[in-house]
Amino acid sequence: DQQVKQxxxxxxxxxxxxxILNCDYTNSMFDYFLWYKKYPAEGPTFLISISSIKDKNExxxxxxxxxxxxxxxxxxxxxxxxxxSAVYFCAANPSYNTDKLIFGTGTRLQVFP
Amino acid sequence: xxxxxxxxxxKVTEKxxxxxxxxDPISGHTALYWYRQRLGQGLEFLIYFQxxxxxxxxxxxxDRFSAERTGESVSTLTIQRTQQEDSAVYLCASSRGTGVxxxxxxxxxxxxxxxx
Numbered sequence: 001d002q003q004v005k006q007x008x009x010x011x012x013x014x015x016x017x018x019x020i021l022n023c024d025y026t027n028s029m030f031d032y033f034l035w036y037k038k039y040p041a042e043g044p045t046f047l048i049s050i051s052s053i054k055d056k057n058e059x060x061x062x063x064x065x066x067x068x069x070x071x072x073x074x075x076x077x078x079x080x081x082x083x084x085s086a087v088y089f090c091a092a093n094p095s096y097n098t099d100k101l102i103f104g105t106g107t108r109l110q111v112f113p
Numbered sequence: 114x115x116x117x118x119x120x121x122x123x124k125v126t127e128k129x130x131x132x133x134x135x136x137d138p139i140s141g142h143t144a145l146y147w148y149r150q151r152l153g154q155g156l157e158f159l160i161y162f163q164x165x166x167x168x169x170x171x172x173x174x175x176d177r178f179s180a181e182r183t184g185e186s187v188s189t190l191t192i193q194r195t196q197q198e199d200s201a202v203y204l205c206a207s208s209r210g211t212g213v214x215x216x217x218x219x220x221x222x223x224x225x226x227x228x229x
Contacts (some may be wrong), residue, residue, distance in 0.1 A: 004155070034217070043117070043204055043220030044156070052120060089155060098169045099144065099208070103155035 003027050006091050006104035013111050019077040021107050023090030026071065030102075031095035035064060035075045038087045038106070048075070048090075059104045115139075117221035119205050125227045126195055134190040134224045138207030145188050146206040146218055147180055148172075156204060162188060163210075193226045202226070 004022045013019045023033075033054040036044035050057040050064045050073065057064050063076045077084055087108050091101040118137040126132050138145045147159040158172040162182040173179070177195075182188040194200055203225040208216035 006155075036220075041222065043206075043222045046217045046219065049217070068223070091156075098161075098171075099163075099216070100146065100158040100161055100169055101148075101156070102158065103148075105155040106154075 002105075003030075004090055004102050004104040006088075006090055006107050008107050009105070010108040010110070013080045013109065015113050016079045019075075019080045019084065019109055019111065020052055021075040021077075021088050021090075021105055021109065023073045023075075023080055024071060025073075025092050027092070027094065028068075028071065029095050030092040032093040033066060033073050034091045034093070035062075036089045036091060036103075037084075038089060041096070044089055071081065077109075080109075082111050082113065084108055085111050115206055117207050119203075119221040119224050122222065123225045123227075125229065127229055129194055130154070131191065131193045132226065133194055134192075134203050134206030134208075136190070136221060136222075138157075138186065138188070139208070139219055140204070141212070142207035143210050144208045144216065144218075145182055145186060146208075147190050148204045148206065149201040150195060150204060150223070151201045159190070159203075189190060192226075194217055195226075197228050200226055200228045206209045 034049040035047040038044040048062045066073045087106045089106045090104040146161040148156040160170040177193045180190045204223045206218040206220045208218045
């Protein structure tokens, strides 16, 4: 039972354009969401997060949008840079008495010149 | 230390053997987490520690898997009688704490386990 879904396994975007990565979740009890970026042979690194009480959080080129009614969040990267090429994971934290994260399967972003 | 450190970085073992994977969290981080990533899949939660206690071990796949943490620092994940389906990258993360304040989890580079 995949509670966090990233339905696009890959995305290719031209440098300078916007990258939009999508994530859907099934459990309305999730109260905190995070995006991680992963380069090959490295551990995931934290990018940006959002609490369920907000609908938008922005940090530089990265913005995360949360639509609770649709159980959907997205990560916008603008402008995209070649160094952004990596696998992006969406993760959710259930609010019930645990701090584990539930991850999606990831989206591989390739930014080309 | 500067970041989460895991050892070994790679481990090849024969089916049926036991393996131990080690994690050194960021100094001062009270919470420690273990995840695994199978090829082409997302990260799968295994267990986490707050201090030396494990409030949530719901992700451990079977009784062949166990983990401990001592001194609120180093943790060891042990897999007994390894099977081929145990082949994965095992990732450790740590955070400043748990609870209401949502602490960011910082990951190590992982241990790639291959069971032949």
